[in-house]
Amino acid sequence: MNMKKCLITAAMTLALAACELDKDSTGDSIAPPENLPGVILGPLTQEVRSDAGDLQGSLEVSDPDLGEKGFVEQVSMATTYGTFSIDFEGKWVYTVNTSDDTIANLVDENDTVDDVITVTSVDGQTAELVITISGLPQTPVILNNVAKISDTMSDDAGELRKKLSGSIITGKLTIRFNKDEIKTSGGTAKEAYIALYGGSTSTYDALVDLRIGNGDLAVRVPKSVDSSGKQAITPTFTIGEWNEVEISWDATNATDTVAPIVNVKINGQDSGLGDFSSFSDSLTDVMSGIATLILKVGDTSAVVDGSAYFDDIVIYSDASATTKAFEADFESYSDNFDLSNDSEYSSSTADAFVEQQSTSAPVVTTTKVAKISDTMSDDAGELRKKLDDKVLTGQLNIRFSKDEIKTSGGTAKEAYIALYGGSTSTYDALIDLRIGNGDLAVRVPKTVDSSGKQAITPTFTLGEWNDVQITWDATNASDTVAPTVNLKINGQDSGLGDFASFSDSFADVKDGVQTLILKVGDTSAVVDGAAYFDDIVIYSDAAATTKAFEADFEAYSVDYDLTTDSEYSSSSADAKVAEKAL
Incomplete structure (x- = not known):
């Protein structure tokens, strides 16, 4: 009994002692620790397109209280316009409900709705995550006028005929065509034609006559050459799609026994004939070049179903395709205008009307650039611009x-x-970026590195476009103090930061830059491959607001020889305009 009393007494004593622990040194009771509120951190606004898949993100909770740095989990919770999930750590996923009527009816990228989602921390703090959903971008519709040529006459072909004011001995035609499947009511396939004539417009006297079938292409030849009167060429085309034709000719050396030289390209592809001699039956009529363009559909034997369409016609009167002798895009005419009533065209014109077509805005996938090669064993290819x-x-x-x-x-x-500044000697450059086969370096004197180059941090992928930005400041430069240079590749610093020019001649760069040289190869060998340059801008101020020179090459024709352009130095070589994928 006494033992039991002792145990009870001890327990009570321990309980009272424990209660005393909740008092401070003055004997007052101590309140339990305060539960401090957490704060939800992270991006609370997001944007997503209505056709997007899962949108993912993350949030976090800042909370001094143990075990409360987390979120109340939600799993596939239905929201106004989708579903939402978030885990304890704050990782979330949102999925747009594409079948929702509001989402489906968003007109374009400027038409938006907000889905507001409440997230809650473990200790009860809340925040609103706002997801803005936009409609799909709309492809602009372009209204474009073209020449539509049909053949509704049983005794004549449909045609549009343009006679120039004089013969063009050397020049180029660029034109676009589109074609329906053209057949007679009996199912016989019929062709369309793009033909250039000299003194005679008799069918077989054409300097060149491109015969456009229902997907196949050929050039007209005398029946003595081929009984079909045509020679197939390599390119083909798709009915209903637009195609680009480029025909160049040179009658400089032509006589009544020597044919002019012709070249035909379809969508940039050579005909397969290369530079060929005109198949004209009358060299006398084409030895002075071309004087008439005829666009034709069908023939004199039947009415046909279907039409051919032509647009963006330009005839150049020089080999470099810089001087236009004739141009037509039909935009100034009204829809259904009868071109046979226009004095611009010959009275032989028939069944040729303007048609307004609506098309989606074309997606530009190519651009014109400077292509520099090195096909010379004793010199490098280069494009040189002196300011x-x-x-x-x-x-x-x-x-x-x-x-x-x-x-x-x-x-x-x-x-x-x-x-370069005053001297264009190789090692005198203010800066010379050396572009390898994926690696990059700047040229340095061989006293700095025996290789003549110092590697930089960025690299690049062959065949892909890269942005280069070079800035320089020669404000404090002198014969003994180098200008300061900075180089970035695709926005990434070279790894050299702002560095002193490695020029071997400070005297030639102390006044800054005067010459830009783009170069490929060297003086020791011919090379395979080329380098391409575009969107060149030289600014004459530190803020890059005042342009001293600009070139994007869009005004030139493909294959234009830039070494013949007075814009560039006579030291330029092996530099031409090319079309390159963006």
């Missing part, structure tokens, strides 16, 4: 793409982007 004045402080922006460039023996060769 009128030196630019003390400025910036160069330029894009480049590069093939794998090698000699026939497999030796890798570089391309270069270099800025």
